[in-house]
Structure formats: structure tokens, C-alpha cells
Amino acid sequence: MRPACAALKPPVQASLGPGGEHPFKTVCVLGSFRVYKVPSSDLRVDGRGCDDYRCVEVETDVVSNTSGSARVKLGHTDILVGVKAEMGTPKLEKPNEGYLEFFVDCSASAAPEFEGRGGDDLGTEIANTLYRIFNNKSSIDLKSLCISPREHCWVLYVDVLLLECGGNLFDAISIAVKAALFNTRIPRVRVLEDEEGSKDIELSDDPYDCVQLSVENVPCIVTLCKIGYRHVVDATLQEEACSLASLLVSVTSKGVVTCVRKVGKGSLDPESIFEMLETGKRVGKVLHASLQSILHKEESLGPKRQKVGFLG
Amino acid sequence: MAGLELLSDQGYRVDGRRAGELRKIQARMGVFAQADGSAYIEQGNTKALAVVYGPHEIRGSRARALPDRALVNCQYSSATFSTGERKRRPHGDRKSCEMGLHLRQTFEAAILTQLHPRSQIDIYVQVLQADGGTYAACVNAATLAVLDAGIPMRDFVCACSAGFVDGTALADLSHVEEAAGGPQLALALLPASGQIALLEMDARLHEDHLEQVLEAAARASRDVHTVLDRVVRQHVQEASVLLGD
Numbered sequence: 001m002r003p004a005c006a007a008l009k010p011p012v013q014a015s016l017g018p019g020g021e022h023p024f025k026t027v028c029v030l031g032s033f034r035v036y037k038v039p040s041s042d043l044r045v046d047g048r049g050c051d052d053y054r055c056v057e058v059e060t061d062v063v064s065n066t067s068g069s070a071r072v073k074l075g076h077t078d079i080l081v082g083v084k085a086e087m088g089t090p091k092l093e094k095p096n097e098g099y100l101e102f103f104v105d106c107s108a109s110a111a112p113e114f115e116g117r118g119g120d121d122l123g124t125e126i127a128n129t130l131y132r133i134f135n136n137k138s139s140i141d142l143k144s145l146c147i148s149p150r151e152h153c154w155v156l157y158v159d160v161l162l163l164e165c166g167g168n169l170f171d172a173i174s175i176a177v178k179a180a181l182f183n184t185r186i187p188r189v190r191v192l193e194d195e196e197g198s199k200d201i202e203l204s205d206d207p208y209d210c211v212q213l214s215v216e217n218v219p220c221i222v223t224l225c226k227i228g229y230r231h232v233v234d235a236t237l238q239e240e241a242c243s244l245a246s247l248l249v250s251v252t253s254k255g256v257v258t259c260v261r262k263v264g265k266g267s268l269d270p271e272s273i274f275e276m277l278e279t280g281k282r283v284g285k286v287l288h289a290s291l292q293s294i295l296h297k298e299e300s301l302g303p304k305r306q307k308v309g310f311l312g
Numbered sequence: 313m314a315g316l317e318l319l320s321d322q323g324y325r326v327d328g329r330r331a332g333e334l335r336k337i338q339a340r341m342g343v344f345a346q347a348d349g350s351a352y353i354e355q356g357n358t359k360a361l362a363v364v365y366g367p368h369e370i371r372g373s374r375a376r377a378l379p380d381r382a383l384v385n386c387q388y389s390s391a392t393f394s395t396g397e398r399k400r401r402p403h404g405d406r407k408s409c410e411m412g413l414h415l416r417q418t419f420e421a422a423i424l425t426q427l428h429p430r431s432q433i434d435i436y437v438q439v440l441q442a443d444g445g446t447y448a449a450c451v452n453a454a455t456l457a458v459l460d461a462g463i464p465m466r467d468f469v470c471a472c473s474a475g476f477v478d479g480t481a482l483a484d485l486s487h488v489e490e491a492a493g494g495p496q497l498a499l500a501l502l503p504a505s506g507q508i509a510l511l512e513m514d515a516r517l518h519e520d521h522l523e524q525v526l527e528a529a530a531r532a533s534r535d536v537h538t539v540l541d542r543v544v545r546q547h548v549q550e551a552s553v554l555l556g557d
Contacts, residue, residue: 063441064357066393076346080440082393105402108387108436109347109363112371115387115436116404159392161402163361163438164344310352310361311340 042230045238051283053234056175058294060183062309067156068184071309072176075236076166079173081158081180085187087201088155090146098145098153102130103160104173110165119162126160126173129221133174133250133259138217140181148191148199156184167236170248174221175291181218182295185210219250219258220291222284224276226268231276233283247276251284253292318477318489326488327356334472334484334532335445337539339452341460341547349461353453356486357443362453364461366433381425383432386415388450390439411447414510418451418471418500421509424464433463444487445473447498447512452536459544467502469509470536474499474529476521481528499529503537506530 042050054075063069066082073079091099104126106119114122134140145154158180160173188209192200225235225243232239240246244266250259260277262268268276298305319325329335335356344350349364370377377383388411389403402408419435435458437450451471458465474497475482475489482489490496495517500510517525 063359063391063393065396065441069393076344078344080391082391084393084398086398103392105389105392107389107402107438108434109344109350109361109438112365112434112436115385115434157392157398159398161391161438161440164346166346309354309359310343311338311354 044232046236048234050230050232051279053171053283053287054236056172058175058179058291058298059308060179060295060298061307067186068180068182070176070179070183072172072179074166074168074172074175074234076164077168077172078162078164078166079169079176080161080163081173081176082161083180083184084157084159085154085184086157087147087152090150090153094142095150096146097142098155099142100134100140100156100158102127102134102158104130104162105160106162106165110162123162126162126169129170129248129259129261130158130160130173130177132261133219133221136258138256139219139252139258140217141214144211144213145186147189147201151199152191152201154186156181165237167238167240168223168234170221170223171234174219174250175287178215178218178220178291179295181213182215182299184213186213187211217252217254217256219252219256220284220287222249222251222280222287223247224249224280226264226266226272226276231272231279233279247273247280249277249280249284251281251288253285253288255281255285257281316488316492318492318494319480319482323480325482327486329484331480332483332528332531334535335486337452337536339456339540339543341456341543342551347461349457349459349463351453351456351460353449353456355445355449355452355484357441358445358449359439359441360446360449360453361438361440362450362457363436363438364434364454364457364463365436366461367428367431367463368434370430370432377430377432380429382423382428382430384416384420384423384425384435385432386412386419386435386437386454388412388415388437388439390442390446394439394442411450414447414512415450415454418469418509419454419458421507422455422465422467422469422502423458424466427464433458442487444485444490448472448484448500448536451500451510452540456540456543460547467504468537468540469500470503470533470540471498471500471510472529472532472536473497474525474532476517476525481521481525483528483532495525497525497529499526499533501530501533501537503534 057073060070062071067085068083104123106114106123108115188204190202224231225246227243245264248261339353341351343352347363392399448471455469473485495515498512
């Protein structure tokens with residue numbers, strides 16, 4: 001059964017009149033959500049307002065070899081994230097915490113230019129941005145990833161696979177990372193001490209005895225592109241080509257900003273930066289609320305739910 | 313190798329299949345709208361995506377252009393989370409390069425390259441989950457993607473792997489069966505004519521058994537062809553319904 005807003009073929013017609021969706025509604029169809037606002041007189045090419053996202057489809061638990069995975073489809077942008085939890089040694093400067101490692105692979109299927117090492121630059125840029133937005137004490141509870149201080153900890157390898165590029169990569173990737181971390185199940189371990197003092201790590205016999213991470217404070221990135229005198233959220237490829245400068249704002253569900261970065265060859269006025277920051281916080285909070293509700297709804301369907309993946 | 317019985321006395325394999333039985337195949341064409349052709353296939357727990365761009369102008373040095381036919385360029389990449397142990401690099405290592413060359417050899421035999429001289433056809437294959445038979449899944453996905461792109465081919469290219477245990481040939485090996493270390497054969501077949509596009513065998517196999525294993529792989533490839541044919545027809549039917557014919 002296809003979700004109602006599965007009109008992912010280009011471009012969506014401007015149909016906000018009779019027969020179109022009712023404004024002010026956050027439509028949460030199974031696995032996908034749409035964030036709407038009353039459209040003003042400025043409409044974009046596909047009929048969206050300046051603060052509207054395209055229809056987002058989220059599905060978790062897509063790849064079974066991982067501890068957690070998620071697939072996000074935002075318009076023509078397709079992202080697959082896999083999280084693998086492995087045991088490692090804690091870093092020297094933080095002996096009581098585990099850590100996250102990000103790796104972004106821009107697959108050649110997104111663009112032929114990414115063949116071979118062509119996608120490495122973009123991949124490194126995205127990975128570095130992910131490191132920065134998670135580089136604070138509250139995003140993820142790293143202390144819960146510690147098994148025994150200075151000796152063992154959980155390392156979460158978050159691998160992002162960019163399959164199709166249709167604009168607004170950072171937003172889609174951050175949504176996918178949050179969904180994948182929500183889906184991550186880390187096996188419960190116990191540390192047993194021997195008489196000689198040697199430690200043994202015991203894994204629980206039950207494969208479903210797992211710990212779930214709290215993703216309440218995991219931030220999402222909202223990209224605001226400056227086009228002319230206005231700024232827009234969730235730009236398509238064409239809109240990104242028209243904009244000279246963008247602002248990446250990383251916002252948590254409470255509206256706390258963890259990272260701000262300006263990208264692009266053009267320059268921004270300080271006033272526009274503050275305006276874009278305010279828009280980013282506002283849009284970010286709505287985005288988080290919709291994402292949380294959808295993830296909880298999907299989880300409530302239980303392990304017997306029908307998995308669609310790429311076949312739907 | 314102790315303890316794991318690949319073929320039980322009643323003739324059942326580790327996952328409950330019979331010796332010549334294939335895993336469940338599900339496929340879909342036209343997964344991505346922006347690429348010229350794309351397809352996704354699931355063979356049991358092995359999941360592969362193929363994307364085709366082309367035919368288009370040669371990228372990079374013009375000197376590589378062939379005056380009488382198209383250049384087929386393949387890249388094989390497997391996601392870092394695809395295997396049980398995390399892979400450090402998705403592509404660029406020796407195995408991926410070798411697979412890319414194998415795919416290229418396979419599709420140069422099937423695609424009518426004389427129809428597109430001086431141009432390039434890119435086939436990019438991505439393995440999302442590897443549970444044995446990755447080469448076969450990649451070839452099958454790439455066939456569907458090339459068909460989705462509308463590039464003329466001589467015939468479908470259907471691939472399957474085969475092994476040999478206890479005097480019986482097994483078709484469509486899973487990861488457990490591959491890791492057990494017995495002989496493995498990978499076969500890519502053009503079903504209508506019965507021509508072999510690629511044949512690769514690892515480990516030792518007595519030549520008396522070769523024909524039996526080859527026959528099992530060929531039969532399995534023909535079964536794969538039946539499934540892929542149905543997928544293509546269904547896709548064309550859906551597309552024509554959307555067009556309103």
C-alpha cells in the first residue's frame with residue numbers, strides 16, 4: 001500500500017487549491033510525513049511555501065546485518081544509513097565514554113561524477129559536519145556506551161550511503177542518522193570479574209535482550225538557502241543552483257542550536273543570518289515533532305510489520 | 313567446518329532448501345527517477361542495487377572512445393554495513409575492482425555496443441546486504457537496470473552460483489555455504505541461446521563433477537530468467553497503465 005504522499009516523480013504540481021491538501025495539517029501517513037504551513041503569496045516552483053518540506057518517507061530496519069538502519073527518501077534524495085555497534089577501547093581523553101564514527105559514501109549511483117574517488121570530497125565534508133553537530137555533551141549519552149572504563153566501550157559506526165541526490169542532502173542525512181540511531185539495538189553485556197582480576201565480557205543469550213539509545217537530543221540539520229531576498233527550506237537541485245549562499249543550522253527537538261555553518265560562494269548579511277537562524281529553529285522543532293511521532297508509530301507496529309524497503 | 317552439515321541425509325540444506333532450489337527472488341525496476349535506468353533485487357538475504365547511466369559521451373579522456381562501439385564501464389561497490397564484519401572501504405579494493413572487470417566482461421557480451429559508437433555506458437552496482445551470491449545478484453540487477461534504461465541487449469544475462477557437496481551440486485549458495493570452503497562456480501548465462509558470458513570457479517573440483525555443477529548452475533540461471541522476465545513484463549504493464557494506454 002503506497003503512502004498517500006508518494007508523488008515522488010518530478011515535479012509535484014502546485015495543487016494547494018480545491019482537491020489539494022488542507023493547510024495547517026501535519027500529515028503523518030505510515031512511514032512518511034509532510035510539514036505544512038499556510039502558504040503566502042510567494043510559492044515556489046512546485047507549489048510549496050518557503051518553509052515547507054517535500055514529502056519525506058522514513059523506514060527503519062531495512063538492512064539486517066546492522067545494529068540499526070534507516071532509509072530516508074526526501075523528494076529525489078535517497079539516503080540509507082546503517083549503524084554497526086562494535087566493541088573497542090575508549091579514547092584516551094574520554095576513558096568513561098564510548099564514541100561515534102561517521103563515514104559517508106557518495107555512491108556512483110547518485111551521479112557518475114562520484115565514481116572511484118570522485119565522491120570522496122563531498123563525503124568527507126558531510127562526515128565532518130556530522131562530527132561537528134554531534135560534538136557536544138547532550139546529543140547522545142556517550143557514558144551509556146561505556147562497558148568498563150579505560151578498557152572496553154561500544155563504538156557506533158554510523159555509515160551513510162548516498163544513493164540519489166535530489167537536493168538538500170544534509171537535512172535528509174541528519175534525519176536518516178536520527179532514525180537509524182533510534183532503531184539501533186545494542187546487545188546487553190555484563191562484565192564478570194575473575195578471582196585473578198581478569199575481566200570477562202558476557203553477552204546475553206537472548207538475542208533480543210538489547211539496549212535502546214535515547215535520541216531525544218539528537219539534532220537535525222535544517223538547510224536554509226538564500227534565493228534573492230528570501231530564504232527557503234528544503235531546496236531542490238534547481239533551487240540550490242540558484243542560491244549563492246546557504247546556512248546549515250543544526251537544531252535539537254527543544255530548539256537548541258548545536259552548530260551553524262555558512263556554505264556557498266556568496267556572502268550573507270548578518271541580519272539575514274539571524275532571520276535564517278530563527279526560521280531554522282522554528283522549522284527544526286516541527287520537523288523533530290513529526291519525525292518522533294512517525295518513528296514511535298512505526299515502532300508500535302512491532303516486528304511483524306510489513307517491510308517495504310526498495311521494493312515498494 | 314565441523315558441526316555444520318551443508319546437506320543433510322534427507323537432502324535439505326542449512327536454510328531448508330533442496331539442492332537445486334533457488335532463494336526467493338524479488339525485484340523492482342525504475343527505483344530511481346534521476347538515473348537513466350535502475351533496478352533493485354533481493355535474492356534471499358542478498359540485496360543489490362544497480363544504476364545505469366548512458367549511453368552518453370565519454371567522460372574523461374576522449375582517447376578512450378572506441379570508434380565502432382560503446383565503452384561499457386562498471387563499478388562494483390559494497391556498502392560498509394553489508395557484511396557481518398564492517399568493511400573499511402566500500403570500493404577501490406582489489407575484490408571490488410575484480411568484480412567490476414567481471415561485470416564489464418559480462419555486459420560487453422550482452423549489450424549491442426555496435427549501435428552506440430564513441431559513447432559510454434556506465435553500470436554502477438551497489439550491494440546493500442551480502443549473504444552469498446553477490447556476483448549473481450549484481451548481474452541480475454544490472455540486467456534489469458540496463459533494460460530499464462532502454463539499452464538494446466542481445467538477451468537477458470542471468471547469473472547464479474553453484475557448489476558441490478557430498479556428490480550433489482547445490483545451486484544458489486548462501487554465505488554460510490560459501491564460507492564452508494567447498495568448490496564454487498559463478499555462471500552468467502544468456503538463456504535464449506545458452507551462451508555463457510562468464511564462468512568462474514574457485515577451489516578444487518574433480519573434472520568428472522564439473523559437468524554436473526555446470527548443469528545445475530545453468531538450470532538455476534534459467535529459473536532466474538523466468539523470474540526476471542516476469543518482473544520486466546509486470547513493469548512494462550504498470551508503465552503502460554500509467555501512460556494511459
